[in-house]
Amino acid sequence: MTLDAALMECPVIAILRGIKPDEAVAHVQAIHDAGIRVVEVPLNSPDPLESIARLARAFGDRMVVGAGTVLTEAQVDTVHAAGGKLIVSPNVDAGVIRRTVALGLWSAPGFATASEAFSAIHAGAKHLKLFPATTYGPGHLTQLQAVLPSDVTVVAVGGVGAANMSEWRLAGAKAFGIGGELYRPGQSVTETAGRAAKVVAAAV
Numbered sequence: 001m002t003l004d005a006a007l008m009e010c011p012v013i014a015i016l017r018g019i020k021p022d023e024a025v026a027h028v029q030a031i032h033d034a035g036i037r038v039v040e041v042p043l044n045s046p047d048p049l050e051s052i053a054r055l056a057r058a059f060g061d062r063m064v065v066g067a068g069t070v071l072t073e074a075q076v077d078t079v080h081a082a083g084g085k086l087i088v089s090p091n092v093d094a095g096v097i098r099r100t101v102a103l104g105l106w107s108a109p110g111f112a113t114a115s116e117a118f119s120a121i122h123a124g125a126k127h128l129k130l131f132p133a134t135t136y137g138p139g140h141l142t143q144l145q146a147v148l149p150s151d152v153t154v155v156a157v158g159g160v161g162a163a164n165m166s167e168w169r170l171a172g173a174k175a176f177g178i179g180g181e182l183y184r185p186g187q188s189v190t191e192t193a194g195r196a197a198k199v200v201a202a203a204v
Contacts, residue, residue, distance in 0.1 A: 001037065001061070001062065001063065001064060002064075003038065003064050003085075003086060003106040003127065004153070005037075006037035006038045006063065006064045007037070007038065007153065007174065007175045009035065009037045010035045010036050010037055010038075010200055010203060010204055011174060011175040011176060011203050011204070012036045012038065012175065012176055012177075012178055012199055012200065012203050013038045013039070013040055013086075013088075013108075013155060013157075013175060013176070013177045013178070014028075014031050014036050014038065014039045014040065014178060014182050014183065014196070015040050015042065015068060015157075015177050015178060015179035015182070015183070016028070016039060016040065016041050016042075016045070016051075016179075016182075016183050017041075017042045017044070017045055017068070017179055017180075017183075017185075018042075018045050018046070018183075018184070018185035019041060019045055019046075019051055019183065019185065020045075020046045020047065020051070020185075021046075021047050021050040021051045021054055023189075024041070024051040024054055024055055025054055025055065025058050026189045027183065027189055027192045028055055028058070028059060028063070029058075029189075030189050030190075030192045030193035030196060031182070031183075031192065031193075031196045032059060032062065032063060033193065033196075034193060034196035034197050034199075034200045035196075035200045035204070036063075036196060036199075036200060037062070037063050037064065038063065038064045038066075038086065039055060039059075039063060039064070039065055039066070040066050040067065040068040040086060040088050040177070041055070041065075041066075041067055041068065042067070042068035042069040043067050043068065043069045043070060043071075043075060043079075044069050048067060049067075049078055049079070049081075049082045050082075052065060052066070052067055052079060052082045052083060052084045053082040053083055055083075056082065056083025056084060056085075057083065060083060060085075064085050064086050064106070065083065065084055065085060065086070066079065066084045066085055066086025066087060066088060066105075066106070067079040067084050067086070067087060067088065068088040068089075069088070069089070069090060070087045070088060070089050070096060071089060071090075071091070071093070071096070072093075072096065073095050073096055073099040075096075076096055076099045076100050076103065076105070077099070077103075079105075080103045080105060084105070085105050085106060086105065086106045086108065087100040087105050087106065087107050087108065088108045088109075088110075088129060088177075089107075089108070089109045089110055089129075090110040090129075090131055091109065091110050092109045092110065092111055092116045092119050092120045092123075093109065094119065094120075094122075094123040096109070097109055097120060097123035097124050097125050098123050098124055100124075101123075101124035101125075106126075106127060107120075107123075107124065107125045107126075107127065108125070108127040108128065108129045108155060109125050109128065109129060110129045110130075110131035110157070111128050111129065111130065111131070112130070112131070112135075112136060114144060114147055114148075117144065117148060117152075121149065121152060125152075126151065126152060126153065127152070127153045127154075127155060127175075128148075128152055128153070128154050128155065129154075129155045129157050129177065130154055130155065130156050130157065130158075130173070131157045131158050131177075132157070132158030132159060133156040133157055133158045133159055133160050133168065133173075134158050134159020134160070135158070135159075138164075138167045138168055138170065138171035138173075139171070141154060141156070141168070141171040141172050141173060142171045142172060144172075145171070145172035148172075153174045153175060154172060154173050154174060154175075155173065155174070155175040155176065155177055156168045156173040156175075156176050156177070157176070157177030157179075158177075160173075160176050160177070160178065161176075161178060161181040161199070161202075162181065162198055162199055162201070162202035162203075163202075165202050165203055166202075176203060178199050181195065181199060182195050182196060182199055183195070
């Protein structure tokens with residue numbers, strides 16, 4: 001499954017910050033059952049590469065599994081070795097983007113300004129993460145859409161949730177990264193399922 005195909009099914013990237021390897025598959029199964037097809041394990045989670053490896057084995061043909069908070073080219077290599085296909089960063093680092101693209105993975109670097117957006121695009125990124133979205137607001141994205149290429153997908157992340165997805169969609173966001181509203185460390189799989197259902201209902 002490609003990233004674009006996955007986001008067409010459901011425009012949500014589930015951000016599972018803090019998840020542990022022994023619980024990752026069960027929670028992602030609940031997220032998958034709700035309709036979400038993209039999942040990100042931030043690298044500042046406990047043993048994130050093991051979680052990514054387990055998820056890639058369990059869902060690799062049905063979901064796009066990747067890593068968040070990827071800051072170096074070396075980390076891109078380790079995520080690739082674990083089976084991850086998506087590299088999400090909080091910043092624009094041309095080296096990280098180029099390495100991601102060279103390995104055949106999808107890059108989603110974090111940006112805020114037009115300059116950062118075009119630096120990421122020139123390095124090879126086709127998916128841009130507006131982060132933190134809440135700091136800038138939908139009006140900021142509306143203005144950026146006037147200059148961004150039409151084939152670039154903007155993902156709004158940070159302060160975006162079920163209550164304001166419609167505003168961001170009108171501003172031009174094509175997908176949403178959802179973290180704490182979807183998953184918090186220690187919650188039950190049942191709670192994850194309920195939260196995922198609410199997020200998906202607002203997103204589709």
